[in-house]
Amino acid sequence: MPDAVGDARVIDPRGESVRLASLWAAQPCMLVFLRHFGCIGCSEQLHELVPRLGEIARAGVRVVLIGSGSPEQRDAFVERHLLQNAPATVMTDPGLDAYGRLHFARSLWATFGPRAIVDAARAVAKGHPHAPPQGDRMQQGGVLFVDTRGVVRFFHASRSIGDHPPASDLVAAALRLAIETHSPRAYV
């Protein structure tokens, strides 16, 4: 992981600015960069991911969700998705500092292009509500796993609003990381 990325700062739930690199200092970390906190694609993503967060946490991986809205919008998002007691921390990056350093897509095409329209229709069909933007509307998200040495073990940059990796891929990445972190004497 380039130092420039680790030096990016995000706002934690207490409202304090923290270095991104501090998130994986103690244990491997899965960083899920959402879009804005009202994003319909992110709602679909969380619907699939939240029930699997326990599996990822049990694998010893810290889960951090990062959006791009204000801290107040973050709080409303946490309540709306019942994340208060979930094994995940929700942070925000309203200045898009980390998004930019990770080179996540930010474009009109990714937000309103044909693929985005299909993604939005799919999410609506699944019952996810459309909400006004709560953060940067053009910014796309992504997911990365970083181990305690700062090595990126999984990386996905979303190309449109509903382009997120399946939750099972993330659980698989967490389990692989658990095996490598524990380096068991017997590996069968």
Next chain:
Amino acid sequence: MTIFIHVANVIYLGSYLVKDILWLRALTILGGLTIVAYYVFMPSPVWAAIAWNVLFLAINAWQIRVLLAERRPVVLDPDSLELYKLAFRSLKPREFVKVVKLARWTQVASGERIVAKGEDLDRIMVVVSGRVRVEPAAGAGIELRPGCFVGEMSFMTGERPNADVVAIEPTRLVTWPQKDLRALLESAVELRAAVQGVLGADLIAKLHHA
């Protein structure tokens, strides 16, 4: 003759009002049969319309057959039931049936090596009865009892095992070819999540124990 048209459309109306897909299809078949009767008994039968409606009837009949098969309660044979109780309780029985279809039951003798260190492992196993021991290059062995998986780390990472696994008493195993199980899981999102939950729980317990 127009009475057939009215009856068919009343039945179609009923089909649009039900929420259960099985009833919707059943009513659609009934409506379709009525409309076919109308076309057949016309002074000059409309064969094109009859042919299309017969096709729709056949498709709906096939889908009803599939739905009924899916709704039928699952009955497991004694071996499968034992395996289900040992290792797959968190799966829905119908999901488990898909997994067990790929399984093979094997018996190994005491002292028989079932996994060789450093060699490709192309299967994943569950101990059903008996005991096996994982023998790492250094340090004490780890005993695996019924319900434990063997080969799940290789399955998840694609790496070769770094330890032998030997049966320490006559042991019954259930094995799956990794390739077949992977293909099944890739084709079914919910099943993949469920099996991943089972394997993950077994793996984490072993890592914490190690």
